[in-house]
Amino acid sequence: MEHLLAALRAAGEATRLRILALLGKGELTVGELVQILDQSQPRVSRHLKLMGEAGLLDRFQEGTQVFYRLADAGLGAKLNTALLELLPAVDGELAADYKILDDIRTERFEKAQAYFRAHAEEWDQIRSLYVAEEEVEAALLDMQGGRMMGRVLDVGTGTGRMLEVFACRAEQLLGIDVSRDMLAVARGNLAIKGLEQAQVRQGDMYALALKDNSQDTVLFHQVLHFADDPLRAVREAARVLAPGGSLLVADFAPHREEYLREEQAHRRLGFTDDEVVNWCAVAGLETKEVRHLDGGRLRVTIWRCDKPAIGKE
Known part of the structure; x- marks a missing residue:
């Protein structure tokens, strides 16, 4: 009371x-x-x-x-x-507040797009090396079998694109990124699209400021190749994943594009199927599906690993 x-x-x-x-x-x-x-x-x-x-x-x-x-x-x-x-649905003061809010969101979006344009060439160069991003997004949704994804956490959210992709199936969406510049881009994109159930914040993939078992779906989309310790990141994702929830990892298969390490700060040049499967097993997750997408010099692999439901041996 x-x-x-x-x-x-x-x-x-x-x-x-x-x-x-x-x-x-x-x-x-x-x-x-x-x-x-x-x-x-x-x-x-x-x-x-x-x-x-x-x-x-x-x-x-x-x-x-x-x-x-x-x-x-x-x-x-x-x-x-x-x-x-x-x-009230109609209120003069609230209407005036919302008008100023819309102006702020538009300004945010324009600043975000300016940052994106400044870096677009290098991102386009990387995207040209593998299958169209739309195919990756479609595969990620398909691997969930059409089910609702509940509370979604996108680790290393970047522009917030994956939050947009999953919005149609999610109850809540949270994007985490270490870069404040990228978070500004994501906030602008989400605001202009009116995705009110989506939020972003600065955070560390190794120490997510979230409770145990609090997320239904966790995503690493082209993120683990930047990690110094991918297993540690997977373990942290498994900690916040609710029983019965899914971890989705989309990344490159092993490749020899050494310049990505030198120019784009890629720590790892892709991962084998077994490598990610073993990390998930160590973290207490069961691999349900591994899917390969070819269509360029780099192969994209998607792993879906689930956390056992409560009571399952």
């Missing part, structure tokens, strides 16, 4: 309801909320602090930026859902 009353008190103020409505559209920084709400930074920060203490919001830091998003678990998440449904 006390927890519920505290959450209700934290939400029961006009500016805080506006904040909930805005964060219902996606995560925002303190500075962005200040710009939209047209209030001082200390005042907005105090609102955010009270709402966070009441369990309505989650806060995470990425370099010098602090992001806020709606709580996705517990009583706070349930109350947020109820309050958002009760907000």
